[in-house]
Structures are given as structure tokens and as C-alpha cells.
Amino acid sequence: MGVFSYKDIYKEDGKRVLEINILPEKYCNFDCIFCPIGRSHNKIDTQLTFDGMDNELKELEKMLDDNKVDLVFINSKGEALVNSKVSDIIDLIKSKGVLVRLLSNGYLFGREEYMPIINKCDEVVGEIKVVTEVDFQKIQRPIEGYTLKEYISNMVKFNKQYKGKFILEVGIIKGYNDTDESIDKIKSIIKEISPDKIIVARMEDERFKKKLGISDERFDAISKSILNI
Numbered sequence: 001m002g003v004f005s006y007k008d009i010y011k012e013d014g015k016r017v018l019e020i021n022i023l024p025e026k027y028c029n030f031d032c033i034f035c036p037i038g039r040s041h042n043k044i045d046t047q048l049t050f051d052g053m054d055n056e057l058k059e060l061e062k063m064l065d066d067n068k069v070d071l072v073f074i075n076s077k078g079e080a081l082v083n084s085k086v087s088d089i090i091d092l093i094k095s096k097g098v099l100v101r102l103l104s105n106g107y108l109f110g111r112e113e114y115m116p117i118i119n120k121c122d123e124v125v126g127e128i129k130v131v132t133e134v135d136f137q138k139i140q141r142p143i144e145g146y147t148l149k150e151y152i153s154n155m156v157k158f159n160k161q162y163k164g165k166f167i168l169e170v171g172i173i174k175g176y177n178d179t180d181e182s183i184d185k186i187k188s189i190i191k192e193i194s195p196d197k198i199i200v201a202r203m204e205d206e207r208f209k210k211k212l213g214i215s216d217e218r219f220d221a222i223s224k225s226i227l228n229i
């Protein structure tokens with residue numbers, strides 16, 4: 001089995017988007033209870049070298065040469081930054097005059113070794129899902145030693161020097177961050193991070209919707225409240 005996988009090219013705001021996963025299996029620094037990919041058997045935040053990357057890069061180049069693509073969205077099975085070739089992948093895409101968007105939970109955004117790589121992306125997506133340290137440990141189950149405080153400060157630090165578009169996805173989870181008090185906390189975190197765009201999301205995956213999903217009514221109210229800040 002190869003390392004990369006692709007989704008069919010789709011259109012978003014008139015742009016032709018190629019979505020790519022650059023990990024052979026799940027590698028993440030978190031092990032969220034609601035992860036759509038499954039459990040993290042490889043909790044990691046340092047880079048790994050995967051076999052066959054030269055061929056994967058050639059195939060990506062061919063995809064870009066053969067198709068009209070405006071933006072490549074790196075949306076991987078976990079934390080894309082742990083692929084040791086991530087920088088080369090971004091360089092290749094940029095050399096074709098194509099924009100790059102990188103999705104990450106955002107914890108590594110503030111790390112010195114990753115910042116120059118992330119800075120090369122035109123857009124990045126970071127996430128916020130909980131507002132207390134206890135909930136962070138309980139439902140996002142990060143690598144030992146990680147804290148919510150550092151998570152937020154990493155994104156703040158990164159965005160202070162980032163020139164591209166920072167998109168922050170706020171995930172609303174029933175029982176964890178859906179009270180008015182939590183929403184106020186989320187708003188103050190958003191102010192600190194100061195993203196260019198905010199996306200409010202909720203549990204849509206059927207496996208977790210019943211336990212962690214919120215009603216349409218509550219979701220509308222929370223979305224309005226957050227997007228009006």
C-alpha cells in the first residue's frame with residue numbers, strides 16, 4: 001500500500017481543490033475519543049521517514065501536471081507534519097504555482113522546528129475542541145506532558161508571525177463545551193489566536209453524534225454567538 005491517497009478533485013469557491021493524505025496510516029499526537037480515523041496506536045510528534053516517498057512525490061507531480069488544480073488541501077490521517085518529507089511536498093506544490101492549505105490540530109504550530117514549514121503554506125487550519133485542561137486530557141488524550149495552555153499559546157505564537165490565512169475550526173461537543181460559559185471561554189481563546197476565518201462545527205459522524213452531537217437549535221445559537229464576536 002502506498003503512502004499518499006487522494007480524493008477526487010472538487011470545487012470550493014470556484015477553486016479546483018485536490019485533497020491529499022500524506023500518511024500511510026494514522027500518526028497523531030492526540031488520540032481523540034471522537035477521531036473518525038480510529039485509535040492512535042502511534043502517538044507521535046517527531047518526524048518519520050516512510051518508504052517509497054520518491055515515487056509518491058513523482059505521482060503527486062504528475063497529478064498536478066495532468067489536472068488543473070488551484071489548491072492542494074493536505075488533510076491527513078493524523079498530523080501531516082510528522083512526515084519527514086512534508087516540506088518537500090509543500091515545495092513541490094508551490095513550484096507548480098498551486099496554493100497549499102494544511103490541516104492540523106494546531107498543537108505543533110508553535111514549535112520552532114515546524115514553524116518554517118507551516119509558514120510556507122498559504123492557508124492553515126487549526127482546531128479548538130475543549131476549554132478545560134481536564135477535558136483536554138480526557139477526550140483528546142494527547143502525548144504525555146501536553147497541556148491545553150500550551151496548545152492555545154502555540155497557535156497564538158504561530159499566528160503572530162504567520163503571513164497566510166489562519167482558519168480556526170471550533171468543534172462544539174455536547175457536554176464538554178456547549179454551555180454559555182464555555183462559549184464565552186471559546187470566544188476569549190479566539191480573540192487570543194486572532195484567526196482570519198472561523199468555522200464552527202459539531203459532531204456529524206454517526207458513530208459519535210448520539211453521545212456528543214448537539215441539536216440544530218443549539219448549534220445555530222452557538223454559531224451565531226461565536227461568529228458575531
Ligand code: SF4
Nearest residue numbers: 028030032035078105
Ligand atoms: S487530532 Fe484529529 S486526527 Fe488526531 S486523534 Fe484527534 S481527531 Fe484524530
